[in-house]
Amino acid sequence: MFQEVPSVSFAEGLPKRPTIKQAADHHGLSEKTIRRYIAEGRLVAYRVGKRSIRVDRESLIRLATPLGGAA
Template sequence: MSTQIPTPSRDWLAPDAAAEHLNVSPRTLRRMVSEGRIPAYRLGPRLIRFDVADLDAALRPIPTVGGGAR
């Protein structure tokens, strides 16, 4: 009897849907990938997908003048 280790499920988006999720153009998304700001995953020679958690993690809050964290 084999025991399988549960892995967290991931939500995957195609490039156009990922760009829409971030409210940016597909071209901006491609630039962010090439700059290393957002990871992309390739399956086969052409299929690219984005993990929603990676997209959300790329968003950073803008520091305020007061420096107080919320």
């Protein structure tokens, strides 16, 4: 009935704008998957300089938030 919100500890230790590698390691996903989520619009990311891409921490938290009810 109520939507669970990830605890603060989920994002603990994660920088405000983690790299793709940091985001992938934190979620247990591959860097390729994180890049695909960015391309699909499932994650918000920012280009910093010519080569560096940083992922928005809040979008990572939303990615981990369960949707709907439990089965």
